[in-house]
Amino acid sequence: MHLIVAEKNISARRIAEILSDGKKITEHKDTGVSTYTFGDTTTVGLRGHVVEIDFEPGYKNWRSEESTPRSLIDAKTIKIPTERKIVALLQKLAKQADRVTIATDFDTEGELIGKEAFELVRAVNAKVPVDRARFSAITPQEIKHAFSHTTELDFALAAAGEARQSIDLMWGASLTRFISLAARRGGQNILSVGRVQSPTLGMIVDREKEIEAFIPEKYWQLSLDTEKNGERIEARHTHGRFHEKGEAELARDRTKAPLMVTDVKFGEKQDRAPSPFDTTTYIVAAARLGFSAANAMRVAEDLYMNGFISYPRTDNTVYPASLDLEGILKTIRASPFKKDVEWVMANRRAVPTRGKKSSTDHPPIHPTGPATREALGDDAFRIYELVLRRFLATLSPDARWKTLKVLFEAGGEEYTATGGQLIEPGWHAVYPYSEAQETILPPFTVGEHLPVKKVTLDEKETQPPARYTQSKLIQRMEELGLGTKSTRHEVIAKLVSRKYVEGTPLRPTLVGRVVTESLEQHADMITRPDMTQTIEAHMQQIKESKRTREDVIRESRQMLHRAFDQLEANEAVIGDDIRGRTAEEMNLGKCPACGGTLAIKHLRGNTQFIGCSRYPECTFNIGLPMAQWGFAVRTDEVCDKHCLNYVRLVRKGARPWDIGCPLCHHISSNKESLAEIPSLDDHLVQKLQAQHIYTVAELAHSTPESLAKRLEIPPETAQTLIADAGSVLAKLRRRSECRKFMRDHLIPRKGRSYAKILTSLKTAGITELSGLAHADVAMLKAAGIGEAESEEILAQARITYYGQVLREIGIPAVSLKKYVAAGITSPEAFCSHTVDVLSKRTGMSSGTVQKHVDLVCTYLKKPVPKKVSKIQVERGKKELLKIKGIDAAVIGRLAPAGIINASALLEADADNLAAQTGIPAHKIREYQAAIQKKRDTAIIQL
């Protein structure tokens, strides 16, 4: 069997489709992993890396005495499978293979993934020949060519990838641990440091400092408006920026009509068509369409896997001679851009444009097949269109502009106006992303006099350098050799998720800044790009087989040890510095109750809240959702009313949840529950808030005296308020208990939302457990819960709710368990059974049971059943047996319902008794008639 190993499942399927040449493909699923078989060939897709490197066991404990952060530098590493199912399947297939072809992506990362697959294959099959297929697009032409010209795995290229992995692990792990431990941070709060990440963050911090240090300078600009043929024309003073206001004013005052045309220059300008896309220029262009760098890459990779565009990770901006441009044009003519493609075919430039970088691994990004909006969806289609149009632009003629420059003079001051007219749109015709702005001026003749309509003096300020956008940062990283085309966008995403930077454009957070500055001060090589550049240069040497992986890793270890020499000597200083400066990042402003400092507090176990620095003297606090909904951080925005910083909940991979001003949020989220207190009107709410009482609980827990004093109300009113608040609080607790119950008992299911179910239960009037206990299956079904699950939930709700009631009545928890086990769950059930039956079923003494029944019956205001002796039972039995139709079996069914003699049977409600005993009601009525008859006879006999 010929086994083909692709980088992803989707490429495995595409390769099978192409190579099978119409032969039947059988898809087979093995433990969730697909393989595609045609003839004697099987393709299987990996999930990128299926193994990862980690330290040998023994380094997990951060606080271990032996394995210090520094010890990680020299720690041995091992490879562990991360995708066990795929690894197992690959090895199973490899055993049967007589040829294996590695068809992973064609770059360092892909070569390493290929080598990992190679090692997994070799581990189970020592002899099978393994070759490598390399391609830049998953198109029939490229794939067929690659598989008929397979080569060897490039072990030098893979070794470079491995070296990078090892170095990144050792830098990242040792430094992250060191800094986090020094700053005493753990869990979600660790401070990560990385080989590429830290210098990148350093650049963002540096830019921020430049902006802060920037002192704007004022300058003045002079312009005038004139008119020709009824058209308004603006001309600028040729001096440009005036740095002295007086000078500008003088020039303005000298500007007097008439305005004379002194020179008219015609010209022509070439506007070169853009060069082909490499990864960076592509990301920049996609950013203009609103795609983040990571998103742009994700979409492009998807398009590549599906054969619509070529491999999107490339440094090349020159089409290789081997690339069949004509063929591509013909292929994409079948796309919705037929008209544009045909225009380019008819107007093609002699030689396509070329950029500055040329490399041999991949061609620039270009379309490889036709696609439609319907097939791709909006986002992917916009990216596809961008790549396609860029390709068309690189084959289109340059644009040509006609330019016009006019010089004027007014009172000895010189002004100028320029115009531009697109005379040949060239590539602009197919590439609308960079707009061609025309300024068309009317014709002028030298010596002509014109009016001066208006003279304008503008005061302006010089601007600080701009913050980095993601795409600008990626460009800068590329210039500095930071990271690779495949990792740059991931590094930025990591900085955001680690809360080191925020916003668009990117700004450092306080922590990001503090960590950077601390490292800069004590081991600046970590934050400078030089170190990373050196390592990148070493990677290149490995690829060219000029150095070995081991050699490069050894040198990197030495560099890191030198950094640790500095860091360890300053551990205490670094720790104090970071801790001292980051404590501030959680401060929100003044405590409204006491003037202390309010700050976000994170406790163990996901609890977070806002508390006062003067605790325990001041107990003012604001609750926050649990940290699994997002880790609470401060933002820069400040509430106008409360002067508190806004709070945001951030969660990896999710949109941040903006709480806004915590106090405004607190007030509004308590509004509804306060409104439930009948004796509380708006005026009183205002008064309460002025006294910093915001919640029902705070009100319920106040004392009448202090409340009366604080609100300036009579003590009786205060008393009523507190009592009302107390009952609302109890109700709120019951509601939240009911919500928690539903959350605990509803099975999580995809596409089903707790919130929706809770809302529809609320509409049905079910907000508390008692309501749920008395609900029926139909009501739950209406809320979107299945029948079986509804029954289960109702049964559980009854047990829980009645359990609470029974415990309140005074049934001890131990006994309650026994009752529940015996099926006695509701208070009513206590009264519908005799003490004997209860005692028998639960195994408790009849004395204990009697005590419980007394309690329950008193609570339910039902008559307490009298204790019945054995003699009474026997006597009753005899009496009943005399009634026509009653035998021992009937007595056995009547007893649990408390019917132990003829009188009891006569008094019972036939329908109720029927329901309890299962004896048909008409039978019971017959018995009752028989008893009545007997009694009547007895009276007559008397």
Ligand SMILES: [Zn+2]
């Ligand atoms: Zn306080």
Ligand SMILES: [Zn+2]
């Ligand atoms: Zn506020």
